[in-house]
Amino acid sequence: MVLQTNLQHVASEKDVLEVINNNENVMICCGRMGPMCVPVYDAMEDMEKDEAYKHVAFRDMLFDNPEAAIIRNAPECSGFMGLPFTMYYKNGKVVKATSSLQSMEQVKEVLNAEFAK
Amino acid sequence: MDNENAISFYIKDGIFAINKISMNTDFDVIIIGGGPAGLTAGIYLARAKMSVLILNEGSIGGQMVLTHQIENYPGIDSISGYMLARTMSKQAEKFGCIIKSNTKISKLELEGEQKTITINDKENFTAKVVILATGGKSRSLNVPGENNFSGKGISYCATCDGDFFQDRDIIVVGGGNSALEEAVSLTQYASSVTVVHQFDHFQAYEHAIEEAKANEKISFVMESEILEFSGEQNLQKVKIRDKDNNIEDKNIDGVFIFIGYIPQTEFVENIVELNSWNEIVVDDKLQTSVAGVFAAGDARATRVRQITTATADGTVAALQAIEYILK
Numbered sequence: 310m311v312l313q314t315n316l317q318h319v320a321s322e323k324d325v326l327e328v329i330n331n332n333e334n335v336m337i338c339c340g341r342m343g344p345m346c347v348p349v350y351d352a353m354e355d356m357e358k359d360e361a362y363k364h365v366a367f368r369d370m371l372f373d374n375p376e377a378a379i380i381r382n383a384p385e386c387s388g389f390m391g392l393p394f395t396m397y398y399k400n401g402k403v404v405k406a407t408s409s410l411q412s413m414e415q416v417k418e419v420l421n422a423e424f425a426k
Numbered sequence: 427m428d429n430e431n432a433i434s435f436y437i438k439d440g441i442f443a444i445n446k447i448s449m450n451t452d453f454d455v456i457i458i459g460g461g462p463a464g465l466t467a468g469i470y471l472a473r474a475k476m477s478v479l480i481l482n483e484g485s486i487g488g489q490m491v492l493t494h495q496i497e498n499y500p501g502i503d504s505i506s507g508y509m510l511a512r513t514m515s516k517q518a519e520k521f522g523c524i525i526k527s528n529t530k531i532s533k534l535e536l537e538g539e540q541k542t543i544t545i546n547d548k549e550n551f552t553a554k555v556v557i558l559a560t561g562g563k564s565r566s567l568n569v570p571g572e573n574n575f576s577g578k579g580i581s582y583c584a585t586c587d588g589d590f591f592q593d594r595d596i597i598v599v600g601g602g603n604s605a606l607e608e609a610v611s612l613t614q615y616a617s618s619v620t621v622v623h624q625f626d627h628f629q630a631y632e633h634a635i636e637e638a639k640a641n642e643k644i645s646f647v648m649e650s651e652i653l654e655f656s657g658e659q660n661l662q663k664v665k666i667r668d669k670d671n672n673i674e675d676k677n678i679d680g681v682f683i684f685i686g687y688i689p690q691t692e693f694v695e696n697i698v699e700l701n702s703w704n705e706i707v708v709d710d711k712l713q714t715s716v717a718g719v720f721a722a723g724d725a726r727a728t729r730v731r732q733i734t735t736a737t738a739d740g741t742v743a744a745l746q747a748i749e750y751i752l753k
Contacts, residue, residue, distance in 0.1 A: 313508065343586040344492035347508050351485040355528045388660045390590040390680065391577030409577025409587075412484070413528045 313342055314350040316357070316369045321376040329398040332366040334424040336416075339370045339380040340393025345410040349393055352413035356420070365424055397423050450524075452552045453477045455747050456543055459559035459690075460527060461488025462733045463723025465514040466740030467557050467747070472521035474748050479551055480518065481543065482527040487511025488561040489687070489724070490733055494585055499733055510733075531693050536716050555718050555747040558694060558706060559740065562687035562724040562731070567599065571655030579661025579680050584608040587682075588615045594679035596620070597664065599652060601628040605684040606638040612682065613643040620678075622647045622666060655681065689725040701727050711746045712739060720747055 312318055319325050319337060329335050338353060340346030353367045370377050372392060380386065383403065386394050391409030397419055398404065404423045407415075455471050457464045460482030471478045485491055493507035502510070519525060526545070533544035534556075541556045564582050566572060572580060581587040588611065596616045598609040601623035607630075609619050621638065626649050628635050638644050649669035656663045664681060666674045689705045699707040699715035705727040712720045722739035724731045 313512075341586070342506060342508055343494065344507075344583050345586045347487075347491045348485040352528060388578055390579055390587060390660065391581050392583075392586045407577070409581070 310341060310371065310373060312340075312350070312369050312371050314369055315354050316350060316367055319368045319370045320374065322379045325370070325376075325379050328366055328368055329401045333400055334365045334420075335368065335398040336365055336395065336420070337368045337370055337380065337398070338393050338395045339377050340372050343392060345391065346393040349395060349411055349416070352411075352416050355413065356416070362420060364426060365420060399423060450477065451550060453479045453524075454553060454751055455479075455555045455557060455744075456481060456541065456551055456553040457557045457559055458531065458543070459483075459488065459557075459561055459723065459725070460486040460515065460525060461559060461561045461723060461736060462490050462511075462514065463561070463736040463740040463743070464488075464557065464559035465511075465518045466737040467559060467722060467744040468518040468523040468525075468740075469514070469521055470741055470744035471747065472518065472523045474744075476748065476751070478518075478523045479553070480523055480525045481529050481531065481545060481551075482525065483529060483531070483560075483690075484527070485511075486515045486525065486527050489563075492583075496733065534693065534697055536697055536719050539718070541718065554751050555720065557740075557743045557747060558691075558698070558714065558719065558721040558725060559723045559736075559743070560690040560693075560725045561736075562689050564683075565685045565688050567652060567683060567685065569652060569654055571657075571661075575655050575657060575661040578659065579657065579678075580655065581680065581682050582684070584612050584682055587680075588612050591616050591680045593617045595677075596680040596682060597622055597652075597676075597678055598682045598684065599623075600684040600686070601625060601630065602684065602686060603630045603634050604686075606630045606634040608682060608684055609644055610634075610637050610641055613641055616643065616680075619644045620647055620676075621645070622650055622652060624651045625649065652681070687724070687731075691725055703727075712743045713746065713750075718750060 338349050356362045357367045385403045385406035389408035395407045405419050454476040455478050457480045460480050468478050468480050490507040490511050497504045529545040532547045535542040541553050543551050592615045595618045597620045599622050609621050650666050652664050653667050654665040664676050691704050706721040708721050708726050714721050720743040722743040723736040
């Protein structure tokens with residue numbers, strides 16, 4: 310399975326570390342091409358075009374990729390039982406993690422709270 | 427025609443340039459909803475040289491994107507709902523439709539010859555015709571704890587989340603085809619599946635009922651309803667009330683909810699006529715109770731809700747809209 314989105318994909322643990330260390334604000338959605346994941350990718354694609362969120366790097370990662378263990382096994386995701394796992398990093402640290410479908414409004418709420426300019 | 431000016435910047439051949447562009451805010455037709463009904467209407471209208479704006483609240487494709495594999499759409503052997511939605515959306519844009527997704531309708535003025543729609547509390551668009559193609563959304567139980575444990579024990583998608591419940595005890599709520607089929611599918615992961623249903627009979631087709639009843643991992647709790655979800659970090663317990671008002675606290679690892687869909691029509695309440703199920707009432711031309719306002723797809727009163735019927739509705743609504751505009 311591949312992620313058929315227009316987002317930039319991260320494919321390895323090294324990629325994840327690179328993107329979170331080189332960008333102050335990062336959102337990574339780790340999922341499959343399933344019903345609960347697609348709306349989150351779509352919202353991210355829209356926000357990526359939005360001037361208000363130019364300070365955020367949006368990425369996705371395939372949940373079944375063995376290298377996605379960096380997200381799947383993150384302590385912030387313990388107890389998560391719904392795809393996608395969505396991680397928000399500020400200065401390389403996890404500031405928020407959510408499980409399952411999130412609406413654009415819910416995502417914006419997190420971005421505005423955690424990545425305020 | 428009303429125009430709103432916008433400025434864009436670009437670099438061409440190393441030269442920084444400013445481009446002033448006009449954004450049209452007046453259309454022949456505005457379609458609310460970007461599922462199969464809305465996108466099909468858009469394709470037909472744009473091909474007939476109508477100016478079309480499609481406003482969509484969530485993801486393009488509506489409930490179609492919630493389907494992993496579609497194998498009953500004629501002419502296509504098998505396709506994911508996501509890819510079919512993408513293809514329809516590209517097709518609509520190719521013919522000239524403007525699509526705005528993740529918008530929120532703030533105000534609707536549908537009476538009279540010119541219809542006005544305000545989105546995100548700030549942008550106004552006008553049109554001669556509006557097509558309501560807002561589709562439906564999954565029904566939730568709306569009981570305490572449901573939102574807190576979504577993704578932490580409560581799920582609405584067996585194919586997405588089933589593998590998190592390996593060797594766990596789970597509940598499936600519902601009595602329709604989705605509930606019973608997904609209950610069977612979840613037995614490949616879970617150690618036990620309890621189907622909790624509010625009535626004394628199922629609404630599912632007989633073959634789905636038989637298959638569920640024949641599965642040794644599945645048990646049934648009929649005429650009962652879930653009152654509350656509780657737990658610490660994750661879901662741990664549900665409160666279930668039976669027909670005699672006895673309340674049981676049941677330890678559980680997960681709950682999958684499949685209790686049908688509701689039409690997304692809250693925003694047109696008191697604007698167009700709705701029936702007692704909040705579906706939009708239409709005539710045989712798919713016109714609503716308001717002249718120049720048509721409805722198509724799952725949001726309208728209809729018995730069969732499929733991608734094929736939604737696209738058929740989109741076609742009819744588009745052709746009727748053209749006739750309405752040209753008369």
